Amino acid sequence: MRDVVILRVVAKFLIPVIMLFALYVQFHGELGPGGAFQAGVILASAVILHMLVFGLETTRRVVPVAWLRVGAALGTLVYGGTGVAALLRGGNYLDYDALAVDPVAGQHLGILLIELGVGLTVASTMVLLVFTFAERTRR
Amino acid sequence: MLTALYVALSRDLLAVIMVFSANSLLAAGMFMVMDAPDVGFTEAAVGAGVSTILMLLALRHCPRHERPGRRQWLPLAVVVVTGAVLVYGTMDLPPVGEPGNPIHLHVAPRYLQESGREIGVPNVVTSVLASYRGFDTLGEAIVVFTAGLGVWLLIGARRRDEEP
Numbered sequence: 001m002r003d004v005v006i007l008r009v010v011a012k013f014l015i016p017v018i019m020l021f022a023l024y025v026q027f028h029g030e031l032g033p034g035g036a037f038q039a040g041v042i043l044a045s046a047v048i049l050h051m052l053v054f055g056l057e058t059t060r061r062v063v064p065v066a067w068l069r070v071g072a073a074l075g076t077l078v079y080g081g082t083g084v085a086a087l088l089r090g091g092n093y094l095d096y097d098a099l100a101v102d103p104v105a106g107q108h109l110g111i112l113l114i115e116l117g118v119g120l121t122v123a124s125t126m127v128l129l130v131f132t133f134a135e136r137t138r139r
Numbered sequence: 140m141l142t143a144l145y146v147a148l149s150r151d152l153l154a155v156i157m158v159f160s161a162n163s164l165l166a167a168g169m170f171m172v173m174d175a176p177d178v179g180f181t182e183a184a185v186g187a188g189v190s191t192i193l194m195l196l197a198l199r200h201c202p203r204h205e206r207p208g209r210r211q212w213l214p215l216a217v218v219v220v221t222g223a224v225l226v227y228g229t230m231d232l233p234p235v236g237e238p239g240n241p242i243h244l245h246v247a248p249r250y251l252q253e254s255g256r257e258i259g260v261p262n263v264v265t266s267v268l269a270s271y272r273g274f275d276t277l278g279e280a281i282v283v284f285t286a287g288l289g290v291w292l293l294i295g296a297r298r299r300d301e302e303p
Contacts, residue, residue, distance in 0.1 A: 025180070029262065029265050030260040030261065030262055030265050030266075031260075031261050031262060032262060033176035033177050033180060033262070033264070034176075034177065034180055035177065035264070035265055035268065035269075037181060037279075038177070038180040038181055038184055041181070041184040041185055041188065041189060042184055044189065045184060045188045045189060048188075048189065048192055052192070069291070072284050072287055072288070073284070075280065075284070076280055076281055076284045079276075079277055079280050080277065083273075083277070094273040094274060094277065096270060096273075103257070104257070104258065107257070107258045107260070107266075107270055108260070110269075110270065110273075111258070111260065111265065111266070111269040111270060114269055114273065114276065114277075115265075115269060117280065118276065118279075118280050121280050121283055121284050122280075122283055124287070125283050125284060125286070125287030126189055126287075128287050128290075128291055128295075129193065129286075129287055129290055129291075130189070130192060130193065130196070131295075132290055132291050132294060132295035133193060133196040133197065133294075134196055135295065136196075136200075136294050136295070137196050137199045137200065
């Protein structure tokens with residue numbers, strides 16, 4: 001699909017917008033609809049659109065598979081680590097009240113951290129899945 | 140409803156995937172109408188977006204048209220009976236939106252009234268998912284991670300000597 005000019009131009013325009021929207025959904029999730037899971041999938045769909053238009057090889061140069069493997073594991077680790085951090089600060093597992101002096105601030109910090117973790121895991125895993133299938137198809 | 144029937148009856152798999160995606164989009168619109176934008180978001184992004192791409196990629200491994208097979212009556216009977224039992228079960232459910240329903244009396248009022256003070260996050264869905272039900276969401280994240288890891292290990296990973 002590399003030679004279809006319209007697709008290429010539209011994709012180039014849309015991909016940054018989709019990524020920006022993913023970040024908005026990620027960090028605005030506390031205030032409006034949305035959250036980390038949705039943000040992760042939207043971010044992944046930007047990368048997948050890039051792959052569909054520019055080909056698997058090009059996208060793998062932009063987003064190496066090694067990053068995705070690390071990202072998927074790191075996101076889960078951040079989530080679990082937030083729980084352990086709460087434990088170390090004297091609360092229960094995943095009890096964000098213990099993360100800061102003020103319980104509400106602790107809740108904010110905890111939610112921000114675990115949403116980061118979920119977003120990272122979901123985005124990396126989705127892209128990794130599609131990459132794996134696409135590569136399998138090519139062989 | 141129509142789209143689901145088409146998916147069940149058509150033998151052109153490419154068309155089935157397209158209609159399936161449209162079905163997801165309609166479902167997303169339905170969730171939006173029912174004031175559940177969080178769910179609608181997910182349905183649109185996952186159902187209509189990513190899973191369509193995955194199914195299209197999987198379709199490249201198999202022929203485009205399903206082979207016409209023998210009509211199987213037993214599975215049809217099982218499905219119809221199960222569906223009838225489920226519909227019969229819904230008759231016992233309380234009417235939608237009634238304030239006295241069990242679902243509105245259990246933990247929901249506490250979440251709705253206290254989350255502003257305890258969590259300080261305007262979106263109650265977020266505070267329930269991320270804080271009150273943090274363990275469930277942790278499990279979800281691990282499920283996603285494990286699924287990705289499984290697929291990658293089964294069909295994606297190459298042994299060291301196969302590296303190009």
